[in-house]
Amino acid sequence: MGRFGLLGLLAWIGLLAWAKGPLGQGLVVADAGNHRLVELSGEGRLVRVVPLPSPFRYTDDVFLGPGGKVAYITDPEVDAVAAVAYPEGRLLWVYGTPGRPGKGPGQLDNPDDLVPLPSGLLALADIRNCRVLLLTREGKPFRVLGRTGVCSNAPGFFNKPNGAFPLGKDHLLVTEIVGRDVAIVDLQGHRLKTLPLPARYPSDANLTPWNTILVADWSDPGAVYELDLEGRLLWRYAPTDPEGRLDHPSVAVGLAHGLVALTDDRRHRVLVVDRRSNRVVFQYGKTGVPGSAPGLLRFPDGLDPMR
Template sequence: MTARRTAPLVAAAALLLAACTGPAAGSAKPPPAPTTVRPASPTSVATAAPAPTAGAPGSAFPAVAAGHPPGELAPGSNPAVLPGPVVIADRDNNRLVVVSPHGQVLWQWPQPGDLAPGQTFQVPDDVFVTPDGKDVVATEEDVFAITEIDVATRKIVWRYGTPGHHGSGPDQLWNPDDAIMLPDRSVVAADIKNCRLVDLSAASTSPLWTLGTVGRCHHAPPTRFGSPNGVFPLPDGNFLVTEINGDWVDEIDRHGHVLWATHPPAVAYPSDAHQYKPGQYVIADYSDPGQALIFDASGKTIWRWNPSSAPGRLTHPSLAIGLPNGDIMLNDDSNHRVIVIDPNTNTIVWQYGHTGQPGSRTGYLNHPDGLDPLPPFSLADTVGVTAPPTPGRW
């Protein structure tokens, strides 16, 4: 989700970063002063009543097609808290995985034969479903590419960026993040180390529009952005932008007009702010220990999750989003899990992945770095599930 990797950068990277004002683009900042806001109750996986059998009449989650093996969730997980399956960017396993609320793996990509000769798919750090639900768009941040995959054919249908080669010219990106297809089928993304926002199209090798200035990496929107690592569409057509340098979240329109800008309170490394509900926003703090919090446009804290010990302690979480029922779903990257938190009871109510244990077998993840709940159409049909309507999100 952010420019946050430990692999050495090429020498050219150092030259560009040195030119930036403020902290180095994508670099971690010193931790904030300790916060006294804590969950109101002990954090643990909630003990819930057994969910209805998959596919039973009145189920709040999708039926799983025949042939899918039993799922694997953390004990006490309640599948009913999810509106349907979720697609996960399983970064260090170099794969995308669709998981049902019961923990069944419904779809994985790539499999043998999915990639054409010469194609690669490496370290996906984000994945989002397209508006028509037929494709997914994945960001390969550390190889400087954005890739669109047709779910039915399992083939790459579009790619922007030259894998393995960064830059700011035509068909070039430098650590792109959070690529999301808009209704007009253009793809908006944060181009972190180029310190710009881009809107891309399959019809052009150059962005349709850009905001920000390459090599000017500090907060002065819309002409400059402090290493932006997220740009998410809002219901009114505006965008929510997260800037690493200086700890900023901004609302801007498509022309770059800034409606407001604020500091998410007591956050060391802001990552991927989303709208939680009108006037409220949820963000992850990519730190150890990490945090998830809800705040408003004035920077006031509404809710915070930041336990300092297991099982609730987060380790480099990079994305938190609100679910239709008000729960918070997030990927806890370095704990190798995806979890759902109930902010009313301050408990973990669903978990896929084994805390602190990376792996590739069913029930395991290895640095999951992105997620998106599936809409109640398209992908759900393609991978063999039937999802109920999901009021409030799609």
Template sequence: MSAISSPRSPAPVTAQHPRAAQPSRSTAPSSGAGPGQPWQGRPLGPGAGHLHPGSDPHALPTGLLIADKANNRLIIVDAQGRIRWRFPRPGDLRPGQTFRVPDDAFFTPDGRHIIVTEEDDFVIRVIDIATHRIVYHYGTPGSHGAGPNQLWNPDDAIMLRDGSIVTADIKNQRLLHITEGAHRPARVWGGPTGGYHDPPRAWGAPNGMFPSAPGEFLVTEIRGDWVTAMSLQGQVRWSTHPPGVLYPSDTNQVGPDRYLTTDYSAPGQIVIFTRTGRPLWRYRPTGAAALDHPSLALPMPNGDIVCNDDYNQRVIVIDPHTNKIVWQYGHTHHAGRAPGYLSNPDGLDLVPPNSLVDRTLHLNPSSGG
């Protein structure tokens, strides 16, 4: 199998480990706030960083965006665990605007905005990072439905290079493609009368639609434990069951025929598998070290895997060569809002140029997504 550490130039590894060698961590860690970036500036928390004891700042080569769901906020932390940016600050929301339970957040292709799903408030928002302003929303906050400008538990909205948005709409049993600035979908796959696996006509509680191969997307279905590759025209390429997974969440491509998913369960797990459902790597610690409802895992440029471990109130970085946690932000089992604490962190993304959409383009340079 090919190395997760370098999707642009994969290297062979053993069957026991997704990568053959541990990258050196002797260089200084990135602050995640380079020149000209809109989150550049002093840390917004007092004093030094707030990492869990034993964390290695060199394990995080870039800044990290976290959707801190139960705290109703987004934050960007650097490798030392310092908050560099947050939303909303006092005054960021205009009269009448709300920002509740953000469960997923990703950078847009231009790197200047963040797209957020507020799943339990039935709305998708786009936030300008520099101005801290909401510049677009789709959905009616606090009111669910299936008509124009309506959603019912949207999940993992992603903005494509043309400014359009794709999203899973879980309780409406459908996928949506929304053109830039629109308030009605351009394409709909599935609908409320579905609830079972028959792509592209019906879906069983889809909770993710992530760009993968050129013009294609990976759809994760909770009901039935399915992952399906589908084009934007609705052509189904393949479907498989993530092996040994009870509640699949947010499957994304990490290399040629290599797919990464989490099991949103207790104990939870992280699994890399092929399109035929063959397992390549599994992280499933037990006992006190067990994951508790992890909902998203992403690969990092150095080969480590970052994951939000929702009910354990933390975001962790795992070295898949040793299966050890090498970096942690958040206090295990203890929710909070002070620097170093999280409360049900349910989404994350790496700061550009290492974000999910950036990585997709590197994996598939010809992708139209």
């Protein structure tokens, strides 16, 4: 295909995506302060609200399994993670001992992100235990990466990891709070590369559909960074005006048509930003106003695109 033919195809794909709305197929948001999931359509309309079961009370991350029938959630307040039927919200299984943080069998200590992997496993960052767990889709332990309770940025270890996301089929991007970097590791935990990050408090480095890395800076003021796979900075989103300023954004993800969706946790909103213009093209939630009514959020901390 010639150069102009390829450009025309890419333009057509972009127009097709925009025809579905700025959110593509839609988003599901972990509305942590309201302990619920909020689903938005591709056009940004409220589709449904899904209350979540006890013993969970502050669900701050959500990732949908293949087919969208299962949502994987985490709750750092009760130190447990779970799978729930989606959109019913019915509990399928729990991993961790709710209310009893620790490093013993079946315990977690500040878990963050339960992410489906192409291999069929689930990756779970266990922050205070300085490890990444691989679980089966049934919630059974499969493998421990790192050494439980030993916090280090050296090969074979992790230092306060707060996200483990797929990089292809056989590798992970593991964000380390201490050291402010992302470790590229294989599914046996071997560290292949370490990329320094510009964020003060890096959160949830993940791969975009166009093969770059997005990472949020969970700070005030906050920021979102895009890097290539060698760690070179490509884009920074950190508005300084009073309306645009970010306050503890926890995750940013690439949408299929090149936009970036992010949670701005402490300003109670989800934004979609056009990287080419730094312009906000969509917002859900009222800036600085927490609430549970339609159109409002309370500390939204996680999101996942519908597929």
